[in-house]
Amino acid sequence: QEILTDPSYTGQIVTMTYPLIGNYGINTEDVESKGLFLKGFIVKELCEFPSNYRSTESLDSYLKRNHIVGLQGIDTRSLVRQIRTQGAMKGLLSTVDLDDASLLQKVQQAPGLVGRDLVQEVMPKENCSWDISLSELGRPADFVSGAERANGPHVVAIDYGMKWNIPRYLRDVGCRVTIVPGTATAKEILALNPDGVFLSNGPGDPEPLTYAIETIRGLLGKKPIFGICLGLQLLGLAFGGKTYKLRFGHRGANQPVLNRRTGKVEITSQNHGFAVDSASLPDDVEVTHINLNDQTAEGIRHTKFPAFGVQYHPEAAAGPHDSHYLFSEFLQMMMV
Template sequence: MHAKLALADGTVFTGRGFGATGETIGEVVFNTSMMGYQEVLTDPSYTGQIVTMTYPLIGNYGTTADDQESARVQVAGFIVRQLARVPSNFRSTSTLHDFLKASHVVGIEGIDTRALVRRLRVRGSMNGVLSTADLDDASLVQKARAFPGMEGRDLVKEVVPAQAFHWNTGFGAFADHVLPHRPATKRVVAIDYGMKWNILRCLAQTGCDVTVVPGTASAEEVLSHDPDGIFLSNGPGDPAAVGYAITTVKNLIGKKPIFGICLGHQLLGLAFGAKTFKLKFGHRGANQPVRNELTKKIEITTQNHGFAVDPTTLPKDVMPTHINLNDNTLEGLKHTSLPVFSVQYHPEAAAGPHDSSYLFEEFRTMMG
């Protein structure tokens, strides 16, 4: 089955389609992880994006429901160099091809992913169209150029839960040697802007009784649950476009201890009065080095974001705590007097390193 990927700059790649047939459009990005493709596919932060895996062989261990990070595949499309059609893993219940086909998501293999990633690194992430239906180069390029892109788009409303719920699924496969298993003695409200399930597993394992509320919830709704702490989740899209969430976070600061991750970190920065900006090609992978400015230790982190908080716009009572060693962008912040902190990367790391799991313990300690 022939398939084509067309970028807004006019570049067209021809390969073989897998998964579903049809056409999809989105922002083309790349992820440098060697494993964890199912977690990538089901991460709500990838909503509206066509994801390229830089590792050349993808699908070799199949898929399983145990590795889901949400209830469905979230990416707009998927790009690999070579698809493994026969998985070899005792946990596998489906091939990657069948997994994407059942989820109605289009994939393409057999293109030069090195050339694609180099183009994205040099020119930045750009809009693209992936199709097995329309194979006309000019038509596809025109569609890619007409796509509005990620800036200014509120994608949170596309992925938030319909209503509040209590997390009772437990810890999953997150090992006891990574986080100690504690009894649930702290009530936490997790505001879901497109949250990965492993965050909830980590909060539960750290001793939190977690109630999840939609990202559209007001401060009054959050506080009505009488939490000991408030968690701000990851999510997709441009943080500056989610005005209702910024207002909610602003009204929660100083009321309860707050911990934010990824989009939650960006929303917290905006609520403090800082500004965000779009990164050239973003940070996506499981091998990003970050320096903890408080301990001077280096953490290898999992990341997935296309926007960042501008540290020069932070108010005087908010300090940077973590810095990305690849490009010196802000990776963490904390208030100097209030129990509020956040990180840009993913300490729950599924899949990925566990260097930053201590942050969940810090959140629990902050709650008393």
């Protein structure tokens, strides 16, 4: 359900490798956005009779209600092996046109993710405040909530397609949160008098988002900045670096990442198809985290300005809790 409602999957067909999906149904609490933005959902076998005390409807009903095409009955692990061999590729699901030649032509003509601005399809249209903190089920056992703090630091979160668990976490560490559209300018953000700025996750290629890169450059050195996923990529571009499309995107909740500052290995939850080119970063930008599977950059930090980011999702719930400290680091950065 969190995958289905994550705006980062905009325009994509998602396949699951676990053989039986939908066992616990759909509930009203685990949504990560206002809707579903993916184009299709593929499973080996769909559970038709979910069983969970929070379940309000089946996965099949949920997909139909949101007009998302679903497909079951294929060998999803074989499909994933094909993607692992050939790299991420275009796909098409059809219940109308069943002609192979016609479908192949449509796939070839369909736009890919590179060079497209998908953020404006999913971002909010106006500012709003956020006052919802983590639920008891989503809060780690050792996590002490600061959500009741009335005068905590004010964070402006730039929403490029943000998962809702991120502002929940910001609330839980004691921040007051204002969400602004991904097209907000530096002047508009500074007018809100934030103590810090958060750059959210989001879909697609960061390079076409020139308006976002310009905004971040206008904030550097003026306010502490923390970016996650797409936010990290945009931060890297604002620093003067470059990004590129990964042949194999990083997906799943068990990606090993080395924190080069502490020497510790963190198990992380990831969902991204683009990455920052470490070699392109200027000398005043430090690569703080690397992926141990392919040695790509997973975290960067400016050595002169209070600005840092990670490529993975420290707010994942359910998911690994190894990286929750990043929210506390951001909080401390704003309180200096």
